[in-house]
Amino acid sequence: MVLSRIDWRWFGLKAVAHALALAPALWLLWRAGHDALGADPVAALTHGTGDWALRLLLLCLAMTPLRQLIGRPWPIRFRRLLGLYAFFYASLHLAVYLLLDLGTYWAQLGADILKRPFITVGFTAWLLLLPLALTSTQAMMRRLKKNWQRLHRLVYVAAVLTVLHFWWLVKSDIREPLLYAALLAVLLGWRVFYRRKAAMAGRSR
Amino acid sequence: MPDTRVPAIPASQITPEAVYRRRRELIGVGLASPLLALAGCSEAKAPLAPNLPKDSPDGFRTNDVQTRFADASSYNNFYEFGTGKADPAKTAHTLRTKPWVLVVGGEAEITGGFHLEHLIKEQRIEDRIYRLRCVEGWSMVIPWQGIPLAALLKRFKPTSKAKYVAFTTLADDEQMPGLAYASIDWPYREGLRIDEAMHPLTLLATGMYGKPLPNQNGAPLRLVVPWKYGFKSIKSIVRIDFTEKMPPTSWNTLQPEEYGFFSNVNPAVDHPRWSQATERRIAGTESKLFARRIPTLPFNGYARQVAHLYKGMDLRRWY
Numbered sequence: 001m002v003l004s005r006i007d008w009r010w011f012g013l014k015a016v017a018h019a020l021a022l023a024p025a026l027w028l029l030w031r032a033g034h035d036a037l038g039a040d041p042v043a044a045l046t047h048g049t050g051d052w053a054l055r056l057l058l059l060c061l062a063m064t065p066l067r068q069l070i071g072r073p074w075p076i077r078f079r080r081l082l083g084l085y086a087f088f089y090a091s092l093h094l095a096v097y098l099l100l101d102l103g104t105y106w107a108q109l110g111a112d113i114l115k116r117p118f119i120t121v122g123f124t125a126w127l128l129l130l131p132l133a134l135t136s137t138q139a140m141m142r143r144l145k146k147n148w149q150r151l152h153r154l155v156y157v158a159a160v161l162t163v164l165h166f167w168w169l170v171k172s173d174i175r176e177p178l179l180y181a182a183l184l185a186v187l188l189g190w191r192v193f194y195r196r197k198a199a200m201a202g203r204s205r
Numbered sequence: 206m207p208d209t210r211v212p213a214i215p216a217s218q219i220t221p222e223a224v225y226r227r228r229r230e231l232i233g234v235g236l237a238s239p240l241l242a243l244a245g246c247s248e249a250k251a252p253l254a255p256n257l258p259k260d261s262p263d264g265f266r267t268n269d270v271q272t273r274f275a276d277a278s279s280y281n282n283f284y285e286f287g288t289g290k291a292d293p294a295k296t297a298h299t300l301r302t303k304p305w306v307l308v309v310g311g312e313a314e315i316t317g318g319f320h321l322e323h324l325i326k327e328q329r330i331e332d333r334i335y336r337l338r339c340v341e342g343w344s345m346v347i348p349w350q351g352i353p354l355a356a357l358l359k360r361f362k363p364t365s366k367a368k369y370v371a372f373t374t375l376a377d378d379e380q381m382p383g384l385a386y387a388s389i390d391w392p393y394r395e396g397l398r399i400d401e402a403m404h405p406l407t408l409l410a411t412g413m414y415g416k417p418l419p420n421q422n423g424a425p426l427r428l429v430v431p432w433k434y435g436f437k438s439i440k441s442i443v444r445i446d447f448t449e450k451m452p453p454t455s456w457n458t459l460q461p462e463e464y465g466f467f468s469n470v471n472p473a474v475d476h477p478r479w480s481q482a483t484e485r486r487i488a489g490t491e492s493k494l495f496a497r498r499i500p501t502l503p504f505n506g507y508a509r510q511v512a513h514l515y516k517g518m519d520l521r522r523w524y
Contacts, residue, residue, distance in 0.1 A: 032492075032494055035492045035494075037494075038276075038279065038280060038290075038291060039272075039275075039276035039277075039279060039280035039290075039487050039493070040280060040290075040343055040485060040487055040493065041492065041493050041494045042485060042493065042494065042496075043343070043485070045494075100494065100495065101485070101498070102498070103497050103498055104497065104498075105482075105483055105498055108480055108482060108483060111480060112479070112480060115475075115480075116478055116479055116480070117478070118478055118479075119479075168478065169478065171341075171460075172284075172288070172388045172389060172459055172460075173284075173288035173386070173388045175386070
């Protein structure tokens with residue numbers, strides 16, 4: 001029977017992960033429908049979707065270090081899911097900005113993307129995530145072989161740009177972007193540290 | 206020390222207003238066109254018809270749709286109570302507004318500490334309905350009650366040396382949880398040139414929507430300068446000083462490239478990090494989710510009343 005081949009334990013865990021990743025979007029949507037997003041709902045949606053794009057991206061980047069730390073492979077099973085949801089929220093974020101915030105002011109969009117570093121940087125981050133989302137399937141992974149990993153290193157650039165995007169938009173209270181920058185620094189720093197350790201272990205052998 | 210002299214610029218060097226106003230369109234269209242092609246649009250859409258304000262001739266009352274009290278009292282920039290805009294409504298209950306002493310100092314014949322109640326008692330409370338444009342790109346329309354600043358200032362008999370007026374917000378750790386973080390070099394300070402301070406549009410508000418000012422809106426006494434960005438309208442004032450030199454102001458000190466002393470609403474001068482050409486108007490009872498942006502007007506629509514104050518000044522330099 002086909003059903004018996006499904007690993008129900010993983011199925012359950014994945015379902016929970018999907019539900020958790022979708023929850024913020026549903027919560028935002030519910031509040032938008034009930035006019036419960038405060039005085040400036042467009043700003044609330046922009047910030048809400050942007051926050052979750054960044055959080056999920058950092059969570060996605062935490063999976064590899066987690067695997068290395070605990071020595072078990074299961075975190076990798078959630079990496080693609082988290083990455084795709086990060087892209088999902090980044091796309092919502094962009095859509096809210098384009099459709100709800102700018103609306104018909106397309107002229108301002110051109111000026112914004114070119115003249116506003118924080119928007120340039122945010123838009124670039126989304127552009128970098130786009131090919132990663134498009135090549136996230138098993139089939140693409142097989143087709144691109146070694147290039148797949150090279151391509152997907154773009155996620156580090158995208159993450160740095162995303163934090164920068166947040167940092168550059170705040171007026172004076174940098175505590176929140178600073179927290180995300182610190183988390184990202186730990187996640188990227190770990191990779192450097194782990195590589196060195198692996199290289200040294202290789203040499204001494 | 207900021208340069209306090211107002212520059213004398215020959216009229217010939219000033220861009221004619223018509224050209225000046227069109228520059229934004231020209232820049233916008235020019236920059237946008239390659240990206241518009243990307244987005245599948247063949248031409249830039251003309252901005253919507255500007256919302257020409259239907260104000261009383263003195264500017265005291267606008268007929269623009271008003272903001273709900275619930276919105277105006279729950280969406281505030283008052284960093285002394287937290288940097289989130291929903292924070293002040295939650296935390297400002299700790300502010301003690303009675304008794305409130307206002308200290309007046311500097312270049313005036315009468316100076317000292319005064320009980321606010323006594324000061325206000327002798328003044329006639331007037332109604333104003335003003336647009337409020339935040340530097341962040343959103344705006345509200347709020348009915349205020351208060352006294353013209355000029356009426357109060359004149360009672361202290363400012364001397365001929367009084368060229369500017371400086372204002373200071375309360376800074377008390379016990380009452381203001383936001384002071385624990387130095388998002389600003391406390392206390393918050395603002396200032397006006399004396400002619401701006403004496404202008405009939407400049408109001409010292411004690412109430413809004415017919416009620417005493419909520420704490421989060423700057424109780425018990427705040428400034429309202431409708432043609433300037435909202436941060437000039439300093440809240441919970443404890444000190445007024447008449448000065449000869451241009452006084453330091455908080456946002457200007459923090460980011461001089463981004464916030465000038467004058468900070469008049471000006472769609473043609475962008476904040477370095479975002480456009481000031483348009484705004485999201487938070488008004489009316491319907492959801493603002495699909496509300497369209499509206500064009501920002503020079504001097505926030507009060508050009509007729511105040512533009513003469515800046516005659517001969519290059520507003521790109523004196524932003």
